[in-house]
Amino acid sequence: xxxxLARLQHIVNTASLDAIALVPGANLRYLSGQSFHLMERPLxxxxxxxxxxxxxxxxxxxxxxxxxxxxxxxLAWRDADGYLGAFDQxxxxxxxxxxxxxxxxxxxxxxEGQIIQGLGASVIDADPDLVSLRVNKLSxxxxxxxxxxxISERALATLLEQIQLGMTERQIAKMLSDLQxxxxxxxNSFETIVLIGPRSAMPHGEPAxxxxxxxxxxxxxxxxxxxxxxxxxxxxxxxxxxxxQVKAMYAAVLTANQAARQAAxxxxxxxxxxxxxxxxxxxxxxxxxxxxxxxxxxGMEVHEHPNVSAENTRPMEAGMVFTIEPGLYAEGLVGIxxxxxxxxxxxxxxxxxxxxxxxxxxxx
Amino acid sequence: xxxxLARLQHIVNTASLDAIALVPGANLRYLSGQSFHLMERPLxxxxxxxxxxxxxxxxxxxxxxxxxxxxxxxLAWRDADGYLGAFDQxxxxxxxxxxxxxxxxxxxxxxEGQIIQGLGASVIDADPDLVSLRVNKLSxxxxxxxxxxxISERALATLLEQIQLGMTERQIAKMLSDLQxxxxxxxNSFETIVLIGPRSAMPHGEPAxxxxxxxxxxxxxxxxxxxxxxxxxxxxxxxxxxxxQVKAMYAAVLTANQAARQAAxxxxxxxxxxxxxxxxxxxxxxxxxxxxxxxxxxGMEVHEHPNVSAENTRPMEAGMVFTIEPGLYAEGLVGIxxxxxxxxxxxxxxxxxxxxxxxxxxxx
Numbered sequence: 001x002x003x004x005l006a007r008l009q010h011i012v013n014t015a016s017l018d019a020i021a022l023v024p025g026a027n028l029r030y031l032s033g034q035s036f037h038l039m040e041r042p043l044x045x046x047x048x049x050x051x052x053x054x055x056x057x058x059x060x061x062x063x064x065x066x067x068x069x070x071x072x073x074x075l076a077w078r079d080a081d082g083y084l085g086a087f088d089q090x091x092x093x094x095x096x097x098x099x100x101x102x103x104x105x106x107x108x109x110x111x112e113g114q115i116i117q118g119l120g121a122s123v124i125d126a127d128p129d130l131v132s133l134r135v136n137k138l139s140x141x142x143x144x145x146x147x148x149x150x151i152s153e154r155a156l157a158t159l160l161e162q163i164q165l166g167m168t169e170r171q172i173a174k175m176l177s178d179l180q181x182x183x184x185x186x187x188n189s190f191e192t193i194v195l196i197g198p199r200s201a202m203p204h205g206e207p208a209x210x211x212x213x214x215x216x217x218x219x220x221x222x223x224x225x226x227x228x229x230x231x232x233x234x235x236x237x238x239x240x241x242x243x244x245q246v247k248a249m250y251a252a253v254l255t256a257n258q259a260a261r262q263a264a265x266x267x268x269x270x271x272x273x274x275x276x277x278x279x280x281x282x283x284x285x286x287x288x289x290x291x292x293x294x295x296x297x298x299g300m301e302v303h304e305h306p307n308v309s310a311e312n313t314r315p316m317e318a319g320m321v322f323t324i325e326p327g328l329y330a331e332g333l334v335g336i337x338x339x340x341x342x343x344x345x346x347x348x349x350x351x352x353x354x355x356x357x358x359x360x361x362x363x364x
Numbered sequence: 365x366x367x368x369l370a371r372l373q374h375i376v377n378t379a380s381l382d383a384i385a386l387v388p389g390a391n392l393r394y395l396s397g398q399s400f401h402l403m404e405r406p407l408x409x410x411x412x413x414x415x416x417x418x419x420x421x422x423x424x425x426x427x428x429x430x431x432x433x434x435x436x437x438x439l440a441w442r443d444a445d446g447y448l449g450a451f452d453q454x455x456x457x458x459x460x461x462x463x464x465x466x467x468x469x470x471x472x473x474x475x476e477g478q479i480i481q482g483l484g485a486s487v488i489d490a491d492p493d494l495v496s497l498r499v500n501k502l503s504x505x506x507x508x509x510x511x512x513x514x515i516s517e518r519a520l521a522t523l524l525e526q527i528q529l530g531m532t533e534r535q536i537a538k539m540l541s542d543l544q545x546x547x548x549x550x551x552n553s554f555e556t557i558v559l560i561g562p563r564s565a566m567p568h569g570e571p572a573x574x575x576x577x578x579x580x581x582x583x584x585x586x587x588x589x590x591x592x593x594x595x596x597x598x599x600x601x602x603x604x605x606x607x608x609q610v611k612a613m614y615a616a617v618l619t620a621n622q623a624a625r626q627a628a629x630x631x632x633x634x635x636x637x638x639x640x641x642x643x644x645x646x647x648x649x650x651x652x653x654x655x656x657x658x659x660x661x662x663g664m665e666v667h668e669h670p671n672v673s674a675e676n677t678r679p680m681e682a683g684m685v686f687t688i689e690p691g692l693y694a695e696g697l698v699g700i701x702x703x704x705x706x707x708x709x710x711x712x713x714x715x716x717x718x719x720x721x722x723x724x725x726x727x728x
Contacts, residue, residue, distance in 0.1 A: 035570065037568070039667060040470055040667055059655065060567045060568060060655045060656055061568065063566065063695070064566075064568075079656060079657040079673050079674065079675075080657075080673075080674050082675065103474055104474075105473060105474045105475030105478065106404055106473055106475050107473065108473060108474045109469060109470055109471065109472060109473055109474065110467055110468075110469045110472045110473065110474060110476075110477040110487060110489060111469030111470050111489055111491070112474075113474040113477060114469065114489060123474060125474060125475055125478060127475070174545065178542075181538065202427065202428075203424040204401070204424060204425065204428075206399065291423065291424045292424055292443060293443040293444075303403060303404055309443050309444075310443065310444050311443075311446065331427070
């Protein structure tokens with residue numbers, strides 16, 4: 001843990017902060033190798049620009065931070081005493097009063113932010129600075145992504161052998177989860193999405209009791225974890241031949257997916273990749289059916305940097321990992337999405353997903 | 365949704381706030397009946413003291429808020445445009461500048477808090493005020509808790525029939541999850557805890573590959589959801605006769621559990637219930653092995669009000685639902701916890717958990 005803490009300390013300095021305060025989440029998981037949970041008992045790791053870090057931690061979690069190899073100040077608090085004394089100690093040890101403390105703006109909660117302000121420090125959203133802690137994955141991290149994707153793909157292949165008409169979205173989702181688990185995945189990376197028929201047009205829909213019938217579209221979006229790193233894949237299948245209009249939509253999505261993946265390389269921005277995919281969808285005449293950006297970064301979290309969207313103007317670098325998932329959604333009719341995971345290599349990009357993308361009619 | 369919004373509006377007024385701002389979480393789930401997710405795209409529902417509410421929402425979620433029956437202002441934003449314009453519109457429609465906006469301090473993140481401050485409003489932790497939105501459960505909500513518990517208990521009973529020496533913590537946890545699902549539960553209410561041997565002494569440990577062997581302690585803490593409401597039960601079993609010391613610890617925990625449940629009634633505080641249970645543990649000579657409070661409220665969340673802990677001096681009322689889960693933890697040796705779910709009735713309390721609590725030696 002101390003080596004990775006040193007990298008964080010480097011970020012504190014380059015970001016002109018006095019300290020960074022982390023709560024349970026992917027960053028703390030990355031640093032400690034332990035899964036602490038964000039609950040109502042505050043747990044905050046303070047990492048100053050120089051010197052030892054300090055953690056304010058519920059007493060029943062102390063053993064785990066020690067197991068992680070943390071050698072800084074441990075300020076434990078018990079339910080019976082409350083946490084304010086431990087925070088006062090941390091502030092005294094680190095001299096936080098009047099200082100600039102960077103926090104994870106999209107993870108730390110208002111309450112914890114106010115506790116830090118109560119110590120006399122100012123709270124600054126350091127999410128943009130913290131990106132560099134985990135965004136350039138090393139080869140062992142990429143390998144974990146690859147293994148996670150292999151498990152997901154194997155599960156999807158088995159699912160297609162076992163799926164039958166009449167199965168519901170929920171049943172199919174459960175089957176996929178079990179298969180991923182059987183094949184060595186550590187749970188779902190997010191709630192599996194299985195949407196049938198017109199329900200496929202809901203980009204964030206949840207599985208219900210809709211049964212699979214002849215003529216249906218079947219959209220499946222799922223993933224698993226391997227050593228903490230996730231996979232995230234979507235495929236859209238058809239039970240029976242789709243209409244010419246649906247085929248045209250599918251072809252547009254597939255072309256958009258391929259074009260963005262082929263353009264991926266060091267130096268190109270997420271905004272440019274997004275524009276390439278989106279332009280293909282628009283050129284095919286489906287502007288009205290575009291509902292979301294082209295992709296998002298993945299890692300220990302399902303959504304992290306780098307985004308493949310208009311606002312990301314940072315050039316891609318080797319080791320960045322993200323989804324390419326263009327989609328088209330005709331409300332009440334059909335939704336189509338084809339999602340792969342891609343990593344930037346020193347001289348191009350590697351698509352971690354190998355599952356076929358061609359329009360597939362299931363013969364059930 | 366509009367009826368429950370009116371109850372929230374009442375809270376805005378009694379708390380002397382100008383508005384309350386909710387992000388995806390249990391409160392929004394309770395109001396809308398829909399599961400929105402807290403992601404990097406901000407979604408905030410603003411409920412003013414009077415008049416129509418307004419929601420700033422990613423465009424791909426608009427359909428779901430409409431399905432929830434929301435009739436207020438919908439300010440949708442697309443990835444390509446960003447969210448700031450939609451927030452400015454909400455601020456204009458509701459006149460938020462200079463106003464006091466209550467937020468969920470333990471759910472809303474620093475980033476969203478800063479967005480609201482950026483609109484010229486002040487951000488106040490309204491979690492204490494929001495408690496009354498969901499803390500007094502109605503009979504249909506209690507029934508959901510009861511059904512969730514029945515599913516968990518049936519799963520545990522089946523597990524005890526099927527469990528074998530050599531099974532690992534992870535395998536046992538998976539089996540329990542599947543059984544709950546088979547019996548009608550909607551997933552685990554939290555990551556199932558199965559801890560074997562000395563690992564049972566970790567109050568928040570996670571299942572690993574430790575196999576069950578003769579002489580082991582087996583601590584199981586798990587639950588499921590039914591119509592959104594959770595169960596949360598812990599039992600500690602023994603494979604082979606435990607030592608006299610462990611038996612004494614078990615007896616103390618059981619007595620503490622029973623005493624607290626028997627004392628539960630309208631008017632008593634969480635602090636008093638906590639003191640009753642804790643006193644029994646201390647009287648038995650195990651003060652050093654107490655690592656946590658006696659319990660926590662449950663509902664649509666695994667941890668909500670009312671806490672059964674020293675700081676909760678609010679009297680219990682009918683419809684409150686919470687855990688009673690005293691425990692003793694001798695590090696490196698053994699942990700024992702017995703957890704039930706309890707609801708306050710007009711003239712006493714009902715324990716929703718019926719699974720036997722007596723010291724049970726498994727004959728495997």
